[in-house]
Amino acid sequence: MQSSIGSSKDHQENDYCTITEPTQVVVMMVPFPGHGHLNVFLQLSCIISRYQIPVHYLSSAIHIRQAKARVNGLNPSDVANIQFHDIPTPSFASPSPDPNSSNKFPSQLQPAFDATLQQREPVGDYMKDLSSKYKRVIVIHDVVMAYVVQDVALISNAESYALHCISAFSQATLVWDQMGVPFPIKFSKELPSFKNSATEEILHFMSFQTEPYKFRSGDIYNTCRVMEAPFLDLLAKEEVAGDRKSWVVGPILPQKALSSAQKFDTQHKCLKWLDKQERRSVIYVAFGSTTTLSDEEIKELALGLEQSKQKFIWVLRDGDKGNIFEGGDVRQAGLPEGFEERVEGVGIVARDWAPQPQILAHPSTGGYLSHCGWNSCIESIAMGVPMAAWPMHSEQPRNTLLITEILKIGIAVWEWADSEQPVKAATIGNVIRRLMASEEGDEIRRRAQELAAAVGQATAEGGVSRLELDSFIAHITRQDDMIPA
Template identity: 40%
Template sequence: MNSARKYIYDTKTKVIVVVVPFVAQGHLNLLLHLSRLIASYNLPVYFVGLSVDIAAVKRRIEGWAPSEYPTLRFHDVPAPPTYLSNINPTAESQSYMDFVAAAMNAAAYLRRPTGDLLKELSSECERLVVVNDALMVNTVKDAVGPVRNLEIYNFYVGSAFHDASLVWEVLRKALHIPSFLWKLVGRFVLPAGAVIPDLLPTPSTCFSPEFFKFIVDQRKSHAVCNGNIYDSCRAIEGPYLDLLGMVYKLARKGPVWGIGPFNPVVTKQKSNDDCSSSRHKCLEWLDKQPPKSVIFVSFGTQTILSDHQLYELAEGLEQSSQSFIWVVKDLTKGYKNTKIKLPAGFEERVKGRGLIIRDWVPQLEILDHISTGGFLSHCGWNSCMESMCRGVPLATWPIQYDQPRNAILITEVLKTGIPIRDWERRDEIIRSSTIRNAIRRLMASPEGEELRNKAAQVGKAVKESVMEGGISRLEMDSFIAQITR
């Protein structure tokens, strides 16, 4: 979206927007992309966070630069020493739960500085709009009483399918309707096209008890809400956005907007003529591979695999005989920034066919590359959307949170991927033979080619949705019209 939009306001008399993300990398990335979109309407936007997190998210920006959006401002809050020690990547005793605890504590720590900022900005505008992560409701609610010109919009980081299927299950249990009768009810109540499989992963198997309690506590505070935002697109999740819209309307929690994808749908590819120092080495390697021949393997920033599972994954990649890029830094047990141990001689045996990277990679550019034909992913919603935008089918390996339901959306509803990890057997090691066979199905079979064609159709629909007159663009215009009315 360009900045020459029709909504141009005097920042001292009309609207100021404050964006408050949850302090986890995926949440920060998404809401920074949303901040960019809002700023493209020439509205002043304040992105709030701990200084260390803001510095990190700036380094990971792909496809645009903050300098291109002069109304986008960063409000960094100095991080407490305890937070810095908990996210120290060299700590020998680091565990995943340390990160979860640090994030929840940081959300509480940000309550006062966020409230102070909102009170300060409220005197400079007619309407102060807060777009807060749904996990940060309690962080901003202190300002609801004192700030009279405040409007709050909740942002949900997962897929609409994830939340809609959960809501549907909660409604059935609340109404005490047997499952077989609920299916009959669904025929008359569910929006056309909404498919909700019978057996879905339960929250108790996807979230730790501590984190699930934290989520429930935030949801209890959702009474003050003017609307709801999803990084989703009606071209692919329309029925589920409609179902959420029905429920939120009944609960008097405002409308629902599906304004995704937030990430740039087209990534500018740097050619060999560009300065070589500005182009990641993996892209040069991809240039030498045949079209649609490489599977990209990455599990995000919070996944920990056991040493045994790492070995099985390595052997599966080797046995598949397929070319691959494998990002392994973030898989290091305990988040220690050291070289992980792979099977003896593995790197030598796959040299030329496999590229192993232990650092940040330009994921959007990799997925956009003509040589990339598949993505083995943990199914975080960021990765799902980035893959769908670029027409790349997925091999799904969900780990936690919303990922198991996102995987079902991909494999059973949209049918743009194949499963590797069976959630019912999540505590078992996935054997190399299972990994090998799944990769071959995705990359070297008629089924895989069909999935690529289907994924390409989905990617085309998603890209068209954000163009002028597209459904996501219209949804974004509708949201901007709401906050600037």
């Protein structure tokens, strides 16, 4: 990775290859109903549609509305090319998140997740209808929607591919956990356990996916070989993949998000404020769409930001409800008395939905205090922004190990083994200063920028990720078995 390649923040939008003749293939996208999954599936839908392949995006009416409402960095004309189809879904409860839960997994979303188990029949019917109109139906589904799309195995001209929305590292370590054998690659720190990172309810939900998952014809990974080659190689082994093919096409991001932030909606207060700050002087603080901080965590984070004496943008909002459009009381998390007055001119607190890709792409952003959800990780990596990692649930502790110990482009706020102990303001402030105002932080930032340049090259025309995407398109549009009988 040579820094002479250039920063991905200066990367310009590239056109994707197009197929000159209309294809006889149709693609069905079946996402999991969480923001990060809905978003990635919509981004990939837009990319595939540029190859002149019709794309149908299937979800509940509520979650299609959510995906459209949070379109970020996508070209509206690309979104207009997607055919959205509402899948009949039973009504589900939409409770508010519990900020005081000892387990940070967003259990308030579980009713929405469970409702998807009733989508098998309508998704199967839609699949059969498309199979009568096209020579081949390609179903791209979330790993945890395998149960819903399993009837693909009953349709002779249909095949399915699983899109993995987590890191290859997390996926590989999870597979080896399930096999009950030691992971073949050693690390400087012990692999984090999944203790307190999930709930019994989500594990039960995932158990429904195990057998139908075997029906897939291949795998698509939202990562890049320059980031995760050793773990992708493990996942390609015959004892894991069998005879299935895989394609590593990431990072899947809106192309506009890879170019100058000045091209975006500069009316958002965060971007207007960033325009007035010095280059790489601001740390962005956000914990994704599913994390809810307790009052005590908010207090310690506020004091830590203040003690760090670094400029910041803090997106302070609770995790999503299952139906983000449902009314009701919205918690207004309190800040320490006088905090916003004391940090005036140094930082701002945003309580609305912030344009994260644009904030990370802005030249004034120099760090990201993050929960280490995979979408946030790859956005930060693509923009060359180093991370302070504060994992909350799911595979985030393992992503933290990847970011801090393997790629070495971040600093851990705490060790997952100590997750039952509260994180104090002094620790937070110290990590922020290390990342933003020290020689250690400068070295981490240099590595992050080199990795961003390599990732930018991989996703550009002729790069390894772009070539694998072209390979996938060539595979699903193959003509050899599409000749009418």
